[in-house]
Amino acid sequence: MTENERIFWNRVLELAQSQLKQATFDFFVSDAKLIKVEQNQATILIDDMKKLFWEKNLQPVLLTAGFEVFNTELLITYVFEEDQAEKGDSSAPQSQKSPVLETLPSVHPDLNPKYSFDNFVIGDENRWAFTASTAVADLPGSAYNPLFIYGGPGLGKTHLLNAIGNAVLAENPQARIKYISAENFINEFVVHIRLQNMDELKQKFRSLDLLLIDDIQSLAKKSLAATQEEFFNTFNALHDNNKQIVLTSDRTPDDLNDLEQRLVTRFKWGLTVNITPPDFETRVAILNNKIQEYNYQFLPETIEYLAGQFDSNVRDLEGALKDISLVANFKNLDLITVEVAAEAIRARKQDSNPKMTIIPIEKIQKEVSKFYGVTVKEIQSTKRNQDIVLARQVAMYLARELTDNSLPKIGKEFGGRDHSTVLHAYNKIKNMLEQDDSLRIEMDTIKNKIK
Structure with missing residues (x-):
């Protein structure tokens, strides 16, 4: 250069x-x-x-x-x-927005005002989806159209959809925006078919500036061919006019098996981004953000405890806080300790992943050390011998699986290790168990001795 x-x-x-x-x-x-x-x-x-x-x-x-x-x-x-x-044609005329005709049917955005980019907690697992969403909200229809966000339930997809809509509406109050689940789109289609008023449905959706569709996989599961045909035509009408489309799903476009291939192809025209479950640090940040809505004081160790108990999605964390709120109100508490939190979420944990809460970590360490022929002190030490490392990681895994202790508390019992070390050990053993039949047998043997 x-x-x-x-x-x-x-x-x-x-x-x-x-x-x-x-x-x-x-x-x-x-x-x-x-x-x-x-x-x-x-x-x-x-x-x-x-x-x-x-x-x-x-x-x-x-x-x-x-x-x-x-x-x-x-x-x-x-x-x-x-x-x-x-x-690039520098002389190409800039596309102009078509004026909204007064004869168009009114449309309610149906956005949830509590969802914004400001209160979305960013972590490594959702950073790309967040960045793409803010870019789309800044300049809807300019690029990455459609934006397709996929991931498991309770990870923030609906939050981002609404945040996009709220940001666009704040910038342009006259924008025609619609947030709707795919299932409700199907319901609207059926109602308009029954009322023989399809023209109104077409005008309503094809005149939008921004269409936000949640859980598009429902279109594949529950819709008739005629519904997919109407959505196909709506998609084309909006896309051809540079109107922004944002879709969420619990799976990738290629995994929408019951959806017409021509729709799958269009869903891949823009940008497809994934959201994965939040890591420990993100869960702590989410909890610290959510507790602002409650009139209780949460000890730092309580937040860390909760972050260690639920690692699949954000909804579990929100549900845990609601459980704690009920207990705190009943007992007239102002301070939420680990003990209060453990009592409040016990039923929720047993429903999702039952754990034994009466097993001390010391017993787990003792049985694991006996099985692998090492000492408890060696498990708690910094020695890196292969047999000691395996025993240490197995003990950490079982402490996470069989007790209510938080990751920081488990780390403390293993020589003052950081919670990230415990999480690494847990994930490593979990992955090994999926592939190693011998380790699964060893683990079952140790569990029987502990119980």
Whole structure:
């Protein structure tokens, strides 16, 4: 890269960052690269899905930087990662939003106002989905259309859907926005068919600026072919007019087996992002955020205890806080200790994953050490001999499986180790048990001795 090319590209990034929100810049601009500037033409490497965004929003930035450095208007060529070049037309007219006609049927957004980007707790497991959602809310219809978010229940997909809608509505109160579950879309379709009023349904959904569909897998499970046909036509109408579509699902588009292939293909046109269960640190952050809604004081060790008990989804954490609230109200408590929390969530834990709460960690350590021929002191030590490490990790796994103790408390009983060490040991043994029949037999033997 020549000196002038370097100055030009740094100026492009500087101007773009000053004009865009940080999340939008990170999402659309930060990974672009300047290939060369030659004969008044700049060649830029970008993701092919970002071309529309660059053409609509960064043309003035490129022109300004071009005049400042090269004293001329640069033509822009975009090269994609697939090594297919496509010329950007700097003279192409900007698409204009069609005015909303007064004859269109009214639409209620049905958004939950409590869900926003500000109160969404970000962790490594949802960071990409959060960044994509904020970028889409900033410039709906510009790129990544549709945005497809998938993951298990209770991980924040509905939160992000509503946050997108609320952000767009705050920026443009006149925007036609609809949040709806796929099941309710099916119900509306059936009602309009029965009333012989399909034109109203078509006008309502095909005139939207932003369509937010939750649990799209229900469309595959429960809908008739006619419903999928109507959704297909609605999708096409919105997409063709650069109107934003955001979908959530409990699985990837390719795993929507009962859905027409042409819909699956369209769901993959934009960006597909995954949300996985929150790690320990994220669960602690979620709990610290949620307890602001309650008039009780939670000790730090109580939060860590709860974070160690529920690791599958956010709903379990929210449910645990509601259980604690009931107990605290009944007993007129202001301070929530580990003991109070353990009492409150016992029934919930037994329903989801029964655990023995009366087994001391010392007994687990003793039985594991006897089985593997090591001492309890060695298990608690920092020795890294293979047999000691295995015994230590098995003991940590069983302490997590068979007791109510939090990860920090378990770590303390194993020589003052950090909770992340306990979690690593638990996950490692859990994965080994899925593949190692001998270890499963050993584990059953040890459990029988402990019980």
